[in-house]
Amino acid sequence: MAKIEEVKANVEKGKAKLVPGLVQEALDEGSAAGDILQIMVDAMGVVGERFSSGEIFVPEMLMAAKAMSKGVEVLKPHMAGDSSTNLGTCIIGTVKGDLHDIGKNLVAMMVESAGFTLVDLGVDVSTEKFIDAVKTNENVTLVACSGLLTTTMPAMKDTVAALKSSGLNGFKVIVGGAPVTEQFASEIGADGYAQDAGSAAVKAKQLVN
Numbered sequence: 444m445a446k447i448e449e450v451k452a453n454v455e456k457g458k459a460k461l462v463p464g465l466v467q468e469a470l471d472e473g474s475a476a477g478d479i480l481q482i483m484v485d486a487m488g489v490v491g492e493r494f495s496s497g498e499i500f501v502p503e504m505l506m507a508a509k510a511m512s513k514g515v516e517v518l519k520p521h522m523a524g525d526s527s528t529n530l531g532t533c534i535i536g537t538v539k540g541d542l543h544d545i546g547k548n549l550v551a552m553m554v555e556s557a558g559f560t561l562v563d564l565g566v567d568v569s570t571e572k573f574i575d576a577v578k579t580n581e582n583v584t585l586v587a588c589s590g591l592l593t594t595t596m597p598a599m600k601d602t603v604a605a606l607k608s609s610g611l612n613g614f615k616v617i618v619g620g621a622p623v624t625e626q627f628a629s630e631i632g633a634d635g636y637a638q639d640a641g642s643a644a645v646k647a648k649q650l651v652n
């Protein structure tokens with residue numbers, strides 16, 4: 444089995460200790476960082492399907508998430524872009540009630556590579572915390588909200604509404620995450636939407652230029 448396939452199999456199994464070494468070996472074998480990242484995203488899709496079908500439960504999902512995060516740490520230096528540009532500060536977080544952070548972390552990594560200074564508020568971020576971060580950080584040009592649960596889409600809506608009516612300005616709002624669509628983004632008044640981390644970085648640049 445090629446190392447990249449082993450990466451996928453071991454993310455699915457949640458082998459957090461093995462995955463970093465396998466990612467390094469896949470890189471050494473000549474696999475592109477982007478392909479390794481994609482195969483780990485695919486592995487999480489498999490994990491999600493197994494959870495939906497009742498084959499696995501929350502602890503196994505958590506272990507897979509840990510394994511992927513460890514793998515991403517090895518990939519990070521290989522995904523770096525042109526950080527010599529300065530596009531201002533991006534505040535990023537997963538909205539209130541939502542603990543999923545892998546997608547948000549990938550978006551953070553790509554947006555940072557695109558030339559933003561990153562302030563990552565983590566997960567389960569309240570509207571107030573997003574607003575405080577815009578107030579207390581310098582040159583905020585972008586606020587990025589991630590959400591993975593259909594049940595936390597209302598929290599995303601509330602966050603965007605509060606940011607837009609806060610009287611603060613000089614920044615754009617981008618939203619994304621598996622249940623979020625372009626239509627939902629526009630309905631809740633976000634300035635931008637992206638389907639994945641790569642297009643989030645492209646959109647982020649367009650929004651602030």
Ligand code: B1M
Pocket residue numbers: 484487488489490491492494495501502504505507508509540541542543544545546547549550587588589590591592593594617618619620621622636637638639640641643
């Ligand atoms: Co949860 N979970 N989970 N989970 N989990 C999902 C999302 C689910 C689809 C699984 C399923 O049922 N098939 C389902 C949601 C169903 C729904 O809402 N319709 C679900 C559920 C139900 C739950 C719980 C409610 C389970 C329970 O407790 N009974 C619970 C909720 C906890 C909470 O948040 N309050 C829960 C918990 C967890 C864990 C904590 C165990 C763990 C997360 C750990 C962590 O993140 N550190 C977990 C995991 C791992 C998943 C799956 C399996 C994988 C998520 C992931 O990391 N994907 C997921 C199934 C799936 O996704 N197929 C699932 C890989 C990641 C790279 O993709 O995050 O989609 P993603 O990010 C993408 C894009 O969405 C986009 O870019 C990324 C790719 O480049 N993107 C953005 C993301 N944010 C963006 C922001 C942008 C732009 C693009 O702009 C700002």
